[in-house]
Amino acid sequence: MNDIMDILSANNLSKFYSKNKGLFNKQSINLRAVNNININLKAKESLGIVGESGCGKSTLAKMLAGLIAPTSGEIKIQNKGINNYEKYELPNHIQYMFQDPISSLNPRKTIYQSLATPLKYLRKLDDKEIEKEIKSIIKEVNLKEEFLNRFPHEFSGGQAQRIGIARVLLSKAKIIILDEPVSALDVSVQSQILNLLNDLQKKFELSYIVISHDLAVIEAICDRIMVMYFGDIVEKSDAKKLFQNPYHPYTNLLLKSVPIKNQKIEIQSLIETELPDPINPPKGCSFFSRCENKAEKCKDINPSETVKGNRRFKCFFPNI
């Protein structure tokens, strides 16, 4: 399954959060956030991860960036396990751009100070080089130099997101995780940022992992898409094919729920919307309670991955 060409790969990745039951109770409960996931990312590719809130997207992404430790499984970046990297070396290869652009900047530091940190600690540049780099990157993301001495609260969401992009680029990492890159932004600014991300990807030969709950955003910048449900990848496909013909009933439901102007949504309104209990995950298919195609079998057996051409899905009765 591991391709030598992959710039990033993860095998059987899982994360369980354990919580203590009480102060004096040694027993703990396990909450399943990510369950046995395989991912691979090629150089210069952008891979989208879409799913509802709470399905484990951010947990997965933070594990890939080394920000939280997986419960089990292995992550390789450029064919080297991430535990084999030197202590502060990993951020040179993979970076993370946060959802909330303002809160990812220290409120008490100027933009210049925030941007200088990766240059100083990751790339060990001297003050002169730092200034040069910052001035050139700030042009790259279409911001004015005079912004550099200001503090985060003086910026609009769109400007702050550009600063976030600049920070990530300064590390020279080739893999960038974009966690809901535009969901905090104004509609008229979203497309500017998405275009900027597309341009930068080509220019600097970046690989993206884009996380979003918005199918349209994912489609506009991704080559390949993984649909995540309840900690699991339920469908993987080429972006174009996924939207033309979603196989998995969940993908189908997502697509049908997107409100489109002058077009009424048609879904059963009484259908269940709650995710299963992550402390007691169901034995069978986790989408069972919400599924339109379900049958008796799905309740007891968890479907394994089916491969069809270059598409993969986990479902007994897909919409093929």
Add this chain to the structure above:
Amino acid sequence: MINFLKLISRNKLALFGGILLIIIFVVSFLSPLLPLKDPDVIKTSDRFLLPFSEGYLLGTDHLGRDLLSRLLWGTRLSLLVGISAALISATIGSILGTIAGFYGNKTDNVIMRVIDVLMAFPYILLALAIVAVLGPGLFNAMIAVALVNIPFFARNIRGVTVTIANKEFIDAARLSGMSNFKIIVYEIFPNILPVIVVTISTTVGWMILETAGLSFLGLGSQPPQADLGSMLGEGRSSLIVNPHTSYVPGAMIFLIVIGVNLFGDGIRDALDPRLSKGELVKPQPVTQIKLDNNVENNNNSFLSVKNLTTAFNFNNKLNLASKGVSFDIKKGECLGLIGESGSGKSVTALSITCLVASPPGVIVNGSVKFQGNDILKMNYEQIRELRGNKISYIFQDPLSTLHPLIKIGKQLEETFIEYNHQKNKEAVLKGKELLKLVQIPNIENVWNSYPHELSGGMRQRVSIAMALTNDPELIIADEPTTALDVTVQAQILSLLDTLRKERGLSVLFISHDFGVVSQICDRVIVMYGGQIVEEGKTENIMSKPRHPYTSQLMECVPHIGFGKRKLLTILGSPPSITYKKEIGCSFASRCLIKKDNCLNEDIKIVRKGDSEVRCLYPHE
């Protein structure tokens, strides 16, 4: 810093406290330089002289020592000891708190357990125990007071650190290659420093008192050395006959504590970011209304808003957030209000029942006629009656309207009892009926849950149920589905649509999403920079927008089915509110078909058929 001083001095009491402290500090610290008698020289012939005796301004004590001199020297010592104790416990407590909060898990557990144990002892007992072990003496008393106060600092600082350590910029710093130590020093510390300062300023008074207390019991300063506590202790034996020996140090302690506390409160307020934005003033129950002139409004539709203009008052400058907004809603109609964030949607919605926070909000012009009566001319009681009964709101974040510590069922029950004067049993039945109406599957379960135990979608259903408790006639829904997942959003939209049709409700539905508005609204208005720029039937606006802003905005929203691509964009960003009045079309700087005369005059909104548009060159 200058700002900080300004804020402090705005608070008269804090200023008074500050000045009092400065005087006490300067005088007592100058005592070695002042022409004072030696504080420890005994002159039994001059015992118990009263204040204002010749040569002894404040009199003498039981050994004939000069009270003024002893007071100043003693104050100096007490302040030094109290402040040192505060600094020591602040330093140790803050370090412990930061470490516990930053590393969490086991480290946190161990540190906080020890702190908890320390805190379990009564305060002064612990201090006594420590002095008992170390032996009496001023230095040991200081150590004891410092130790006793460490838990207080550790707890406070740990709390703030946990919040900050979970912020995204800490992860960002990690990804910038900073070590944990550097993150604590350069990223976290600057953010907790204000809290440390505030905590010191609110505790130092206590610490001075506590050291005085130990000295009073004879465990602190040893004779003949004077501090405020020991002076009080010595005075006590002659309290009845010669009360001045107690009054003198007592008065000084009183002044110091008053000064420290007033000034400390001032510091706390000044460092609170909400104050510098003017938010700490208690908001009034209705928005301040200062109408410039009387707006003629003869429209008697269900709701008619005319020329509604709401401003925010900053430093006596009025920033207009909505500028002359006019629209009406018919009975049973759903009107959509579309715009980007900051365009004035929420301000308009809140102004309808005068809910904009005042200060700084002011309604400066307009009329809001609801069923024939102008809400802007009503008194508080009448407006309250409307808010409770005929007009209700649903917000983006249901948690903002639900009480976090009361179970859902109780909250519904209480609303019924309060507004409809129903008995408990009836109220419970009605409440459960409503939960059923909003299609909550597992009613008993939800009834007994706290708001935070429910998912976002369930919470929004509950807040819709709350909005329906009094059979309102108008519902104002401000981005009710923006925070929800698409599948849940689709259901909430269909629920709202069914409810409004079944009950003949009028709805003002606010959103930034054309697709969402299409699902439920009969008519739509589009806002930009505080003004309505276009109004029309939903299908018409969606298929043939006439204002350049509407059409450009629609084009730049990504749609599904077009693959990876370059998207169309609107240049620049939406205008922010300013007090400066700009002439001409507010969209001009971003408009693709702008002509020279677009900036010459203010553009009026013009009606054509059943649509209105504010543009000189609208699309036809």
